[in-house]
Every structure is written in structure tokens, then in C-alpha cells.
Amino acid sequence: MIVITTPTGDIGRQVVNRLLDAGEAVRTIVRDPSRLPKHMRASVEIVQGSHGDADTIAKALEGADRMFWLVPPASFRNAGDARPYYLDFTRHAAQEAAKRDVRVVGVTSLGRGYPDKAGLLSAALAMDEMIEASGVPYRALALPFFMENLLRQAQGIKERGTITMANAVDRPLLTVATQDVADAAAALLLDASWSGQVRVPLVSPxxxxxxxxxxxxxxxxxxxxxxxxxxxxxxxxxxxxxxASPALAQDMADMVQAQNDGIYEAETRDAGITAATEFRQWCQEILGPAVHA
Known part of the structure; x- marks a missing residue:
């Protein structure tokens, strides 16, 4: 049994679909089951609640041997500091997974070894340390900037012909498409051969x-x-x-500053994967249709 968190999110939804296509038994954790697509509601087990809740995660992991882990975004208006949010959300899952010997595939940030504060990215890296300390078999998909973040710019591209961000104009910004993240996560969840704890950087060409x-x-x-x-x-x-809450705005600003300072280059990528989707292809298949919609 494979447990999937955030099944209504962009990555989680794609992971569920890939596992169902492979004929796997899937259990999802979701606050509102009505948000699941109809075909998922008919094909997966559903545990209603938050995967940050101790009782919910314990129920979901009963009889499971694998889990896809992703911390959902904090409240835009009421978010506190990202680090305690990530750690509090992850603590019960790490404990339960260790108790039940569940293998975990998680979504995290590229950039281990970066020495300064990095807002949301620092929080994700601290989460990795917590999961690793629990002793669970862990594959951490270490990711850079999501190409899908640019979908927020679709209106500006269409109406003004501009993209506006705080990232440095002349600093390379490593990227990845969510479809490649889902492919990698599903492949790891379907692979019964691995053990131990390894970080897996995943970056576009x-x-x-x-x-x-x-x-x-x-x-x-x-x-x-x-x-x-x-x-x-x-x-x-x-x-x-x-x-946005002041805490979230500060964490976002610290994240962009870290990106501008090269956080994604701080981590070696010897054990990494070159993702299949190039930026041009993503623009043709995803961004272009969104701009023209």
C-alpha cells in the first residue's frame, strides 16, 4: 500500500495517476475528499484529515509500506515562520513511518550546504534532517525553482509582455517541471530495491x-x-x-535572496537526475496554452 499526501496538489495528483496506471493500491490523505477527481475517488482509499495530524497519519500508515511526502503551503494570510511550520507538520509522520518501517519519498529543496538563511528552502532542508534522524529509508527529491511558478505570470505576459520577479536578471536559475517530479517520485515508489537515505537532485537540462x-x-x-x-x-x-503575513513575506524574500546567492549550486548533484523536460518544451506545452486561454 502506498500513501500519498497532497493528492489534490499539482505534484501529488500526478503521482496518484501514475501509480494507479501502474496498478498499485493507493491510499490518499485529504482534508476534503470532494476535491479529488471522480476517477480517484473511485480508485483509491481515502483517509480524511490533515497529514500533519498524529491520529490521521497513524491511520493512513496502518498496513502501508511506502509514502509520498510533501508539506502543503502554509496559510497565505496567517503563516508563521516556515521552519517551525515544516517541522511541526512533519514530526508525527516521521515518527509513524519509523515505527512502521515505511519507506518515504519526499519533496524538498536543492541546496543542502548553503550557509545562510533561505526562508522556505531552509525550512525544507530542516525537515530533511528531521526525517533522516528518524531512521526511515528516505529518498529526498531535491528540487530547484518550479517552472510552474511562471504560470502566475501568465496575465502579465499576455497583457503587458512582461515577467516580473525579484530573482537576479543575469543569474542562472535552475528549474524543474512538476511532471518530471511526479515521474521521479512514482518511479521511486514503484522500485522495491532501494534502502537507506539518499538525496536525489532533479534539475532540467x-x-x-x-x-x-x-x-x-x-x-x-x-x-x-x-x-x-x-x-x-x-x-x-x-x-x-x-x-500575505509578514512572516511569509520575509521567508519568501529570504528564499529569493538565497536563489540570487546561488543556493541551488551549493549542493553537489553527482547522484542527481537530469529531468526530461526542457524549458522550451514546457513553454510550448504548458505556459503557451495558459497565456492564450
Whole structure:
């Protein structure tokens, strides 16, 4: 039995579909089962609740031998500091998985070894340490910037021909597509041969700056799209103006600063995987249709 957390999220949903296609028995943890697609509700076991809750995770892991782990985003308006949120959310799952000898495939950040604060990325790296300390067999999918983050820019691309972020205009920003994350997670969950604890960096073949990404998007869409780097302080202030908690805005700003300082290059990728999806392909298949919708 494979337990999947966040089955209504972009990555979790794709993982569930791949496992069902492979004929696996799947159990999902979900707060609101009505948010699951109809075909999933008919094909998976459902444990209703939060996977950060002790009783819920214990019930979900009963009789299971594998788990896909992903911490959901904190409340936009009421988020506190990311580190305690990640650790509190993960603590019961790590304990239960260790007690039941459940193998865990988790989603985390690339960048172990980065010496400074990195907001949400530091929180994810601290989560890894907690899971590893429990002794469970663990494969940590260590990921850079999601290409799907750029879907938030679809309106600006369509209406103004711009992408606006606080990431440095001329610093390469490693990326990955969520479909490749789901492929890698499903492959590890289906593989019965591994044990121990290993980090698995997963990065696209590209090494593009945000400015170069804008060029690729321009070529894909057939009209000019320019990248505009927002000041980091302005980025943080805008988040608060839009309703984000001050703690979340600070964690996001610290994350971008770490990206600008090269956090993704801090971790060696010798045991990593080169993801299949190139940025241009992703633009053609995902971003272009979203902009034109």
C-alpha cells in the first residue's frame, strides 16, 4: 500500500495517476475528499484529515509500506515562520513511518550546504534532517525553482509582455517541471530495491537566467516578452500589501535572496537526475496554452 499526501496538489495528483496506471493500491490523505477527481475517488482509499495530524497519519500508515511526502503551503494570510511550520507538520509522520518501517519519498529543496538563511528552502532542508534522524529509508527529491511558478505570470505576459520577479536578471536559475517530479517520485515508489537515505537532485537540462527565459518565452509565443527584476524590498512589501503575513513575506524574500546567492549550486548533484523536460518544451506545452486561454 502506498500513501500519498497532497493528492489534490499539482505534484501529488500526478503521482496518484501514475501509480494507479501502474496498478498499485493507493491510499490518499485529504482534508476534503470532494476535491479529488471522480476517477480517484473511485480508485483509491481515502483517509480524511490533515497529514500533519498524529491520529490521521497513524491511520493512513496502518498496513502501508511506502509514502509520498510533501508539506502543503502554509496559510497565505496567517503563516508563521516556515521552519517551525515544516517541522511541526512533519514530526508525527516521521515518527509513524519509523515505527512502521515505511519507506518515504519526499519533496524538498536543492541546496543542502548553503550557509545562510533561505526562508522556505531552509525550512525544507530542516525537515530533511528531521526525517533522516528518524531512521526511515528516505529518498529526498531535491528540487530547484518550479517552472510552474511562471504560470502566475501568465496575465502579465499576455497583457503587458512582461515577467516580473525579484530573482537576479543575469543569474542562472535552475528549474524543474512538476511532471518530471511526479515521474521521479512514482518511479521511486514503484522500485522495491532501494534502502537507506539518499538525496536525489532533479534539475532540467537548462541553465537559463530569467532574462534568457523571457527570450525563450518570446520565441514560443511569437511576440516580445521582457523580464523585469523587482527590488527585493519592493517584492516583500507587495506581498504584504496583497495580504500575505509578514512572516511569509520575509521567508519568501529570504528564499529569493538565497536563489540570487546561488543556493541551488551549493549542493553537489553527482547522484542527481537530469529531468526530461526542457524549458522550451514546457513553454510550448504548458505556459503557451495558459497565456492564450
Amino acid at each position: 537548462d541553465n537559463l537566467t530569467p532574462d534568457a527565459m523571457a527570450d525563450v518565452i518570446s520565441q514560443t509565443l511569437g511576440h516580445t516578452v521582457r523580464y523585469r527584476q523587482a527590488p527585493l524590498a519592493g517584492f516583500q512589501a507587495t506581498m504584504v500589501q496583497r495580504g
